[in-house]
Amino acid sequence: MSSTTKVNDLQTSYPLIDADPTASRVLSYMRPSDYALWAAGTAAAPGAIYAMELADPTKLGRAGLRPTLRLATFLGFAGGFLLAYQTSSLRFWGWKENAIEVERDQKELSALAKAGKPVYGESDLPEYVQGVAHRNSMWSQLKFGALPWFNLVNHKHHGVDVSKYSSDE
Template sequence: MSVSDVNNLATPYPVVDADPHFNRVLANLRTQDYLLWGGATAFAPGAIYGMELADPTKLGRAGLRPTLRLATWLGFAGGFLLAYQNASLRLWGWKENAAEQEQDRAELTARAKAGQALYGESELPEYIQGVAHRNSMWSQLKFGVLPWFNFVNHPFHGTDPAKYKEDA
């Protein structure tokens, strides 16, 4: 998908941001995302401990402790990726996103009124911003292979920036 095709997305809900910055996704995490993250963090060591109770490995407490720590870390990381993906799906318009639309309209209209760049300033050349966009677009769908996030401010977000300037 080229940069120009991003504006032609057909989604069940309005697109808020087709390639959101890492910080923007975190700002749009809902309570349900935090609960999912916490549940995954608790589930991983709980599953290991439950399997140990069902079929003991005879490691004892000292031997089980590093396994539980690793399981907790993996549950934490996996839960974060799930929560991040859920927030991204809402920003993409693939899930219900009324709260995100409201927050986006308020935030970007305020930035337009203040004369600021809608999606932040970047010192990178436009070509490199495009490369970063093409590398991070839809990356949340490939977290199982390679966790990849958008850390670059760029103008390619699949929405018409004029709508924020009209409201300003």
């Protein structure tokens, strides 16, 4: 039984870049539209609370409403971040248009391969622990509603043939 998730049979509309990208890669590949989505989520939550207060006042006044708006802003910030992170991950998986990311990935990882470095980074963790980290984080961006979980471990389980980075194109 293999310790990796088989993604070779997965059919997507766009090319698969990485089936289990690390959090640092997902964040560094975010587009301006992802940041706009994050900002919109941050603003939407307190905006909704304020709009509901205008529609049906609670008679708390400005001082009483302040803690509620602060909490709503924090929750909007967290929710907006998770939504932006998920959107960036969907491009890695090939579920959304990803031409910019494909080009950047090819350039960055080809440079690492030519330098003789491992394309997905090095890890001091034992192989078994890397496999456990992979199995726990694979597709975790789809489960953010239940438990926000991020891949923080470099491992070799990414569902991509790394030989494509060694070829001279």
